[in-house]
Amino acid sequence: xxxxxxxxxxxxxxxxxxxxxxxxxxxxxxxxxxxxxxxxxxxxxxxxxxxxxxxxxxxxxxxxxxxxxxxxxxxxxxxxxxxxxxxxxxxxxxxxxxxxxxxxxxxxxxxxxxxxxxxxxxxxxxxxxxxxxxxxxxxxxxxxxxxxxxxxxxxxxxxxxxxxxxxxxxxxxxxxxxxxxxxxxxxxxxxxxxxxxxxxxxxxxxxxxxxxxxxxxxxxxxxxxxxxxxxxx
Ligand code: B12
Numbered sequence: 001x002x003x004x005x006x007x008x009x010x011x012x013x014x015x016x017x018x019x020x021x022x023x024x025x026x027x028x029x030x031x032x033x034x035x036x037x038x039x040x041x042x043x044x045x046x047x048x049x050x051x052x053x054x055x056x057x058x059x060x061x062x063x064x065x066x067x068x069x070x071x072x073x074x075x076x077x078x079x080x081x082x083x084x085x086x087x088x089x090x091x092x093x094x095x096x097x098x099x100x101x102x103x104x105x106x107x108x109x110x111x112x113x114x115x116x117x118x119x120x121x122x123x124x125x126x127x128x129x130x131x132x133x134x135x136x137x138x139x140x141x142x143x144x145x146x147x148x149x150x151x152x153x154x155x156x157x158x159x160x161x162x163x164x165x166x167x168x169x170x171x172x173x174x175x176x177x178x179x180x181x182x183x184x185x186x187x188x189x190x191x192x193x194x195x196x197x198x199x200x201x202x203x204x205x206x207x208x209x210x211x212x213x214x215x216x217x218x219x220x221x222x223x224x225x226x227x228x229x230x231x232x233x
Contacts, residue, residue, distance in 0.1 A: 023044060
């Protein structure tokens, strides 16, 4: 990315494994909230993860800090990292889990990186497939010099003939018109051992970026967080 400020954000985040996920100049339709200091947001910078680095840094830090807040240690840790970088950059931040109502992170990601949603709603990246996520957004008052989003061409889902993400879920919780969260949670908490240990089967069925699929420890962590939030009874 062209801007010096973006380079500084990137190097400040480097040790946490968090990465830049694009930036854009918000317009009214983007529904970006005002900064608390009432300066308009000139640039929104998305921060997220892809590849194993963030989870490795998180587990290292959490192992050495028994006080990290549960039941959402990853949220607590990413908030700390976003707060640190915000302070250095005179930015404010929004967390991906703030809400409800939730901030439209996926819509912002489509704007920042030109990604498209898969049939199951998760945005598909041409390299990482569905194996990437967002952790926060920095709101900068300055209108940075940023390049236009990359031209990623058509979504890989358009040429995916079988669309296994739509047909793999054994209980049809995902793949249809809606994502049936109670059905998913019930299955994951009972006979869905494979989902519990390896992550959502529909997401794992994607043929794009499978080499970036989360390792077992990370997959188990996310599924356990999902069950903590959604019970599964
Ligand atoms: C609530 C929530 C859930 C709920 C689901 C609620 C529901 N009934 O769908 C629960 C907790 C169950 C859940 C589960 C998962 N989630 Co979730 N979730 C969220 C959260 C916090 C809010 C979503 C929301 O309501 N946004 C508000 C609307 C207004 O925002 P929006 O961007 O404008 O929404 C647009 C998109 O969501 C898109 N869209 C959403 N679904 C669909 C479906 C289709 C068919 C299409 C075309 C578009 C589309 O259209 C919306 C309108 O523009 C977001 C984070 C966030 N702040 O966005 C993560 C988020 C969407 N989840 C994410 C993930 C990865 C998952 C899981 C796969 C995690 C896992 N354990 O494996 C599962 C599976 C769900 C799935 N396949 O989408 C990621 C997606 C990353 C990506 N690559 O796109 C997000 C962005 C979080 C993150 N840290 O990055 N999630």
